[in-house]
Ligand code: FES
């Protein structure tokens with residue numbers, strides 16, 4: 079066990095966990111931030127995507143020690159009330175089916191749109207390719223990202 | 232459909248009472264009559280709503296706001312939105328004044344509290360409308376009594392009752408009086424043309440919680456003092472635990488206990504990571520219990536079954552022997568599909584807290600009642616000691632019909648006497664599944680004088696066979712000499728329902744076969760199906776549930792919408808049509824060649840599922856079903872070597888991803904027929920539409936799933 083100082087959604091936290099603990103489980107089990115989901119644990123599904131200093135990062139592969147001193151944003155911190163343009167677009171398009179993958183999808187999309195505020199459909203498909211939606215809400219994700227881009231510009 | 236007099240005595244499923252704080256509450260049941268002695272709460276506290284006697288509640292507050300409490304499990308089919316829409320429609324309130332709450336979940340009796348089989352809407356349609364309409368009538372009666380006029384002189388709009396003098400009373404103002412009224416015997420249901428909510432695009436009622444990451448799912452369940460459990464199960468089907476050494480695992484940080492139960496070991500720890508990590512340090516020795524089977528064995532066994540004589544006949548019309556003996560030409564094909572895991576994105580999990588007083592359960596489950604019963608039996612407890620709280624489900628696809636994970640949680644907590652959350656890793660989820668069984672079909676057709684005169688379908692499957700009315704689906708009734716034969720092999724690999732059981736692959740076999748049949752006969756592919764359907768019109772065979780007319784209409788619709796045969800150069804199309812889960816669906820896939828490989832760009836889908844309650848949600852189901860069908864037909868592959876699954880995570884098991892998805896266009900046939908299933912029926916026709924398009928693009932006929940394994944096409 080070791081102590082780690084983390085900054086999540088602009089709030090400082092101190093946790094005591096073993097150094098190999100993935101950030102995903104620190105968020106979920108220790109900080110009670112349950113919006114970040116577990117899907118595969120090996121970086122293949124994107125359900126656990128968070129922003130690490132603004133970069134979309136799979137928290138199941140990121141050990142807690144590497145997250146220290148960085149700014150971590152989870153779905154809970156994207157906006158206070160679901161008013162981030164990506165969340166709004168998700169709502170307007172009514173994207174979710176079961177909803178389980180959607181926090182990860184939204185986190186990937188919101189980081190992507192900062193890097194590429196005016197993406198083509200092809201670029202959107204490329205950017206969202208790493209996030210699995212088992213319910214296959216892919217068509218709507220594609221349209222919602224496009225809609226969010228318009229809102230942001 | 233016309234407005235019909237309600238002949239069911241609503242007293243048998245509905246009870247009304249005034250609330251102490253003002254307003255009224257209505258308790259209702261879809262099917263079961265509630266006992267006369269049941270009491271409705273005087274206050275609304277969601278946790279105390281009694282879902283034992285009612286499976287839904289409607290509260291009409293004194294300000295006219297309507298809250299619908301329903302304990303429906305939501306697995307992503309949108310029923311938590313569409314079922315309240317049906318009530319609100321007949322109740323005649325504005326949707327913006329309706330609030331839907333997942334009710335207290337102390338469930339044990341809720342007949343259709345099973346999400347699966349695309350049947351929730353079909354079964355709920357009448358009772359939900361009658362409930363709404365009955366409540367409306369009682370409110371009207373109360374207003375009429377206040378005004379001293381006949382109820383027939385009142386009109387309602389969006390929760391406001393008016394009389395001819397122009398007086399107005401809101402629902403909230405008469406709710407208390409309404410609660411004291413007799414439950415009326417006859418209520419009128421609306422004509423579909425008068426619908427104001429049904430048929431509108433309504434957003435998922437949980438959308439805000441989902442997009443902000445609120446804890447909704449089983450994996451998000453937490454309880455003070457709860458331990459996380461990671462379970463080590465036999466690595467191969469057919470193995471059992473011989474011996475184990477847990478010394479190293481026990482010494483790992485955070486481990487509280489290690490428990491042996493049955494052939495499994497559970498690591499209980501203070502966090503998920505600690506439980507999963509210590510599990511890897513367990514040293515277990517396994518021994519063979521029953522035969523360790525491999526996919527090659529299954530392939531051989533199933534082919535032997537198809538070549539053999541051990542069949543059970545499920546339907547037989549005319550005389551296929553004679554038809555084949557006299558045929559000008561016979562076409563025979565064999566189609567093959569592997570096992571498939573469900574891979575719900577939320578891995579299996581369940582919470583249990585077993586004490587001497589009670590058994591508390593919580594988690595994502597499609598069959599709460601049956602599961603609670605099994606647990607009562609396993610733990611030798613009284614059924615009334617058990618409570619089960621349903622959480623939202625991160626996908627179901629059939630997997631959460633089976634309560635194995637809940638049983639594990641209960642067993643572990645029973646031994647540990649602690650609250651426990653069992654969490655499957657993805658590897659556990661895939662390796663300890665209840666899979667879609669591997670199946671092979673052989674279809675032969677007898678052709679005489681350019682007509683299909685005989686049709687023989689043989690099924691060889693692992694563990695179970697097609698059931699119910701499936702042998703009576705198209706082309707049953709369309710061909711004079713018709714026979715369906717089934718055979719199975721009992722394996723120790725667990726199998727079960729997987730989104731659109733059996734039809735998810737049967738549709739591929741049959742709809743690929745009809746294309747080949749048309750090619751063999753040199754006739755138009757779509758015309759062949761249309762011609763066959765003519766014979767089914769006016770059938771008196773009660774086993775035949777599909778409608779030739781409805782099938783024809785989805786065919787015509789998809790032909791029109793997909794620009795069938797008129798697309799630009801380089802676009803190759805494939806067609807299929809199928810009936811299952813009481814809905815008729817036709818699909819056309821558009822394929823283009825990219826770098827020598829066929830890529831599906833678009834799927835056009837025409838659906839007749841009766842009245843579409845919520846088009847926005849319905850289209851989401853269609854898009855999901857089609858892409859799921861394409862994805863699994865293309866990539867779904869799951870093999871065993873000596874009982875061990877060969878892929879257990881998404882690095883080796885391929886699910887369809889964004890860049891591989893076509894755009895799905897959906898078109899609903901408008902009619903006034905009661906709504907039918909939508910979660911499943913768009914999946915089966917997707918695979919064959921794609922296979923038929925790939926044939927058009929490459930000249931190569933696919934007979935085996937997954938398609939990607941075909942080296943000739945995909946390299
Ligand atoms: S859980 Fe991290 S990528 Fe799947």
Ligand code: FES
Nearest residue numbers: 176177179212213
């Ligand atoms: S909505 Fe169910 S996994 Fe994406």
